[in-house]
Every structure is written in C-alpha cells, then in structure tokens.
Amino acid sequence: MGNQEQIADRQMYNKLAKELSDLKTVVSLYREYQALLKEITDLQTVLSGKHEQDFMELAQVEQVTLSEKKEALEQKLDRILAGEDKDSGRDCIMEIRQGTGGDEAGLFAAVLYRMYSKYADNKGWTIEPMYSSVNEAGGIKEIVFSVKGKDSFRCLKFESGVHRVQRVPTTESQGRIHTSTATVAVLMEPEEVDLVIEPKDLRIDTYRSSGPGGQHMQKTDSAVRITHLPTNTVVACQDERSQIKNKAKAMRVLRARILEVKIENEAKKLSSARKTQIGTGDRSEKIRTYNYPDRRVTDHRINFTSHQLEGILEGQMDELFEALLKAEQEKKRESRTFNK
Numbered sequence: 280m281g282n283q284e285q286i287a288d289r290q291m292y293n294k295l296a297k298e299l300s301d302l303k304t305v306v307s308l309y310r311e312y313q314a315l316l317k318e319i320t321d322l323q324t325v326l327s328g329k330h331e332q333d334f335m336e337l338a339q340v341e342q343v344t345l346s347e348k349k350e351a352l353e354q355k356l357d358r359i360l361a362g363e364d365k366d367s368g369r370d371c372i373m374e375i376r377q378g379t380g381g382d383e384a385g386l387f388a389a390v391l392y393r394m395y396s397k398y399a400d401n402k403g404w405t406i407e408p409m410y411s412s413v414n415e416a417g418g419i420k421e422i423v424f425s426v427k428g429k430d431s432f433r434c435l436k437f438e439s440g441v442h443r444v445q446r447v448p449t450t451e452s453q454g455r456i457h458t459s460t461a462t463v464a465v466l467m468e469p470e471e472v473d474l475v476i477e478p479k480d481l482r483i484d485t486y487r488s489s490g491p492g493g494q495h496m497q498k499t500d501s502a503v504r505i506t507h508l509p510t511n512t513v514v515a516c517q518d519e520r521s522q523i524k525n526k527a528k529a530m531r532v533l534r535a536r537i538l539e540v541k542i543e544n545e546a547k548k549l550s551s552a553r554k555t556q557i558g559t560g561d562r563s564e565k566i567r568t569y570n571y572p573d574r575r576v577t578d579h580r581i582n583f584t585s586h587q588l589e590g591i592l593e594g595q596m597d598e599l600f601e602a603l604l605k606a607e608q609e610k611k612r613e614s615r616t617f618n619k
C-alpha cells in the first residue's frame with residue numbers, strides 16, 4: 280500500500296485497504312487465541328505442582344475462566360473463517376415493494392415495514408426513510424429505508440426474497456382467504472473502500488417532487504434522480520425538501536445497489552459460495568409465508584414454523600433470526616468440510 284503506483288490508483292488502493300481491514304480482524308483474534316493457549320498451558324503446569332490449597336482453588340477458578348474464553352474465541356474464529364462475521368457489523372438499506380395482489384399487496388408491504396420498524400426499535404437500531412410511494416388504499420407501493428445499528432445487516436440479510444401473506448382482506452365480503460406478496464431486498468451499506476464510483480459515470484437529474492399541495496407543495500426542483508451509466512442503475516429520492524439531502528440519500532442507495540450486483544457476480548464465480556447460502560437470495564424466491572387464519576409463520580428455507588404470528592409482526596423476530604443464523608453456520612461448516 281506504500282507503493283506510489285498503488286496510491287495513485289484509487290480503486291486499487293481502496294481494494295487493498297479493504298483486504299487489510301479484513302485480515303486484521305482474523306489475525307488479531309488468532310494472535311489472541313495463541314496467547315490464551317500459552318496462558319492455559321502455563322496454568323496447567325502450575326496445577327500439576329504442589330501449592331497451598333487457597334492458591335490451587337484460585338488457579339482452578341482461573342482454569343475454568345480461561346476454558347470459557349477459549350471456547351468463545353474458537354466459536355468466533357469459526358464464524359469469521361466461515362465468512363459470517365466479515366460484514367456483520369455493517370448497516371444496511373432495505374427495499375420493500377408490493378407484489379401480486381393489488382391494493383392488498385400494498386397493505387401487506389406496509390405490515391412488513393411496520394414489523395421491521397418494531398424489530399429495529401427492540402434492538403435499539405435507527406431507521407431512516409429514504410424514499411416511499413403509497414397506493415390509494417393507504418398501503419405501500421415501494422419504500423426504501425436505511426437501518427443503522429449493531430449487527431443490523433447480520434440479522435436482516437436473510438429477509439431478501441418474496442414474502443407471502445394469506446388472509447381475508449377487509450374488503451372481502453365473502454370471507455375468502457386471499458394470497459398476496461411483497462418483495463424485500465436487503466443491501467449492505469457500502470463503505471468507502473468497497474467500491475469507487477467515478478463522477479463521470481453519473482447522470483444527475485433534478486425535478487419537482489410530487490406530494491401534497493398547499494403550503495407544503497414543492498416550488499423548487501428538490502427531487503433527485505441519479506443514473507449510473509455503466510450499469511444503468513437508476514435511483515430517485517424526493518423525501519427531503521433539500522436537493523442536497525436527497526442527492527446524498529440517493530447516492531447511498533445507488534452505492535448499495537451497485538455493491539450488491541458486484542457481490543452477486545463474485546459469488547457466481549465461486550460455486551462453493553453458492554452452496555453456503557440459505558436459498559439463492561434471489562428476490563423472486565418465495566422465502567416465507569404469513570398465514571393469518573392459522574396464526575402461523577413459515578420460513579420455507581429452513582422449515583421453520585412458528586404459531587406466534589402476532590408476536591413476529593410486532594417485531595419479536597429473534598427466534599427466527601437465530602434459527603436462520605444457525606442454519607447458515609451449519610451449511611458453511613458442511614461446505615468447508617466437503618471442500619477439504
């Protein structure tokens with residue numbers, strides 16, 4: 280990284296900086312693990328000798344403490360080597376869109392947004408709306424929002440895909456159960472070292488945002504649309520009255536979408552990486568069903584079923600996410616064993 284040619288190449292320098300950051304974590308933990316092993320060996324030597332009873336009791340307590348630390352470090356190293364913790368500390372950007380089912384699908388999309396908002400509140404995370412569009416029934420056509428907080432991406436990354444609801448709509452006079460869907464995408468919030476977007480690759484358009492009239496009607500071109508020309512990725516934002524704030528939010532979403540495509544392309548090159556995922560992560564894949572008549576939530580990827588529908592919709596999702604994380608770790612462990 281000290282090479283002048285690398286410093287001059289911003290993209291290469293950022294790539295090397297990210298690799299260094301990734302290596303530092305695992306190397307630091309391994310060195311800590313090696314030091315702990317030496318400490319345990321030294322303590323065992325002490326315990327094999329003859330000492331006063333009080334001293335031996337303290338040494339035995341210390342032995343238990345060190346054993347617990349060793350087990351915790353081994354689990355952490357195992358997760359990192361499996362690739363789980365590499366990006367677990369990242370914030371994320373979520374996108375929810377109504378799917379099939381018309382207005383009822385939009386109402387379900389609103390239910391999902393409320394569910395994630397409740398879960399974020401329970402975890403002490405912060406949600407920031409970035410773009411939203413509603414339908415005539417008061418449901419959500421589309422909403423984009425960021426989630427900031429410890430392990431937000433680690434937990435929410437499993438939510439990408441098609442969510443299906445089975446329930447009787449309020450407009451249904453015959454009491455028939457309807458099936459509707461909403462799609463969810465979870466994008467990792469990029470850091471500066473993840474990718475470089477050149478200004479020459481962007482086309483930025485401004486326009487007057489739509490919304491309620493009266494004193495709040497926009498009289499300036501505050502809405503922003505950004506197009507990334509190489510990938511033809513388009514992002515719009517009009518939630519803020521400030522053009523500068525809308526541009527900043529749109530750039531965050533744009534970077535997240537481009538990074539997602541980059542990660543997907545890299546994963547396709549590594550067949551083993553595809554084997555370690557729960558499902559394909561494709562937005563067209565049906566991942567979960569929310570059945571209101573039976574008060575049941577079923578995650579089809581891991582055959583997880585809960586009859587606590589109301590609790591889950593209120594953001595009580597820890598049991599579900601723990602099951603998904605456990606399944607992911609087991610699949611990655613199996614993949615590593617197979618590759619060996």
